[in-house]
Amino acid sequence: MNFFIKLSKIDRRFIYLFIALVVVLPLIFKPKFPVVVSKPVQDVYDYIEKLPEGSNVLISIDYDAASMPEQQPFLEALLRQLFKNKLKPILIVQWQLGAPLGTMGLEKIAKEMGAVYGVDYINLGYRPGYVAQMVGIGKEIRDYFKVDYRNIPLDSFPMMKNVHNYNDIALLVGLEAGSTYLAWIEYAGGRFKQKIALALNAVSAPDAYYFYQSGQIVGLVGGMKGAAEYEVLVDKPDLAVAGMASQSYSHLVIILFIVLGNIAYFIEKGMKNKEGGK
Amino acid sequence: MGTTIGIWIAAGLTLFIYSFLYKDNPFYKFAEHLYVGITAGYWIIYTWAYVIQPMLLDPMIKNKQFILIIPAFFGIIMLTRWFPQISWLSRWSIAFTVGMGAGLGVTGAIQGFILPQVQATLVPLTGFNFETFNNFLIVFGVLTTLIYFYFSKEQKGVLRWGSKIGITFIMVAFGASFGYTVMARISLLIGRIYFLLSDWLKVLR
CATH class of the missing domain: 1.20.58 (Methane Monooxygenase Hydroxylase; Chain G, domain 1)
Structure with a gap:
């Protein structure tokens, strides 16, 4: 007692x-610890695996340093899968403070996988006003991103020649620390029927499960656990698995x-x- | 050399912040203030370099897009909130933002949330398997939760029991949410400790 x-x-x-x-x-x-892959994470992986070679995948960096341990391992695992399957990541940023993290992850994995900037991947950087931007991309991405993150015109990059709006994007992957994902679902998903996959901080993940149940997102990667599952799927265990x-x-x-x-x-x-x- | 200095600064600041767990102290306060200051500075530089210069100044000066004077004007008058005599001017900008937000929000909510979610609740309840059981839970959970938030009639009889079951579903959702929150916070701790052990102390290989 x-x-x-x-x-x-x-x-x-x-x-x-x-x-x-x-x-x-x-x-x-x-210690050896088994990481069992859950269905929502497997669904994201499988969807990407089925995309035809050369498809564009829009990655939205909607997190900052406070969420780095949860999101960065997934970003790196995702990029490894995309480059391996000859898919083309287009990186955009909705959270200003996440811009260096997105760039860091993209440059690291692109170098590792031998990808060429402007041909195999591109970084468009941050633009303000995410709702207007999400709606605007439905018409023409150049209305918001005339240049990449280093101020080089978009049309000078071979991979962007035929990219204009959501019709040219096979999948949108949102890496989310806050509620920006709601706007992606609302506008890109609801209005333009854009296929969306989400990687959410564990804090936000439970709130997004009903979008998975309703089929509004193709899959869901929740927190560091989800990232660990993805690292297992791409066969490159890293920080999340550790x-x-x-x-x-x-x-x-x-x-x-x-x-x-x-x-x-x-x-x-x-x-x-x-x-x-x- | 630069990387090493960066790692030592990051490690030091991490320890300063964690020192708060023992008790409040000047090291913690220093790190906290430094973080706030650097974040504000970063925002200012980023907003200048990626918003004001490329989206306003350059198009106006280099490309003669003088139409941008209108949004610039609305942006500037937002700052009149600092001056009580003319703060009413900021309402024009707010009115524009609210109007646009409401317009986008109404259609977006219907297309993006309400209709797909209602559709996802209309699930088959026939058959005797696990999927049907799950579907039943979804329908029952939605209905009873809605009853809990029905305030137009005193909750007696069926409404009272529906409401009690509804609050149980809500509590289960809160529990799941809290569990995930614990997981998130531990993940952040793991990330920091991993950094300290691998990049700083080189204990992990």
């Missing part, structure tokens, strides 16, 4: 320390603390009731 009462009054810093340990130790000792053991052990510790905390609460409540009865 006393143990539980003491536990309910434990200094929160011990809990932080405990969580830090269960995150650090698995990263160092690397973090899965830490993730699972941390969850177990949190569950344990929730259970112990509740037991302590009910014991304390019972004791108070008894004292009150006396």
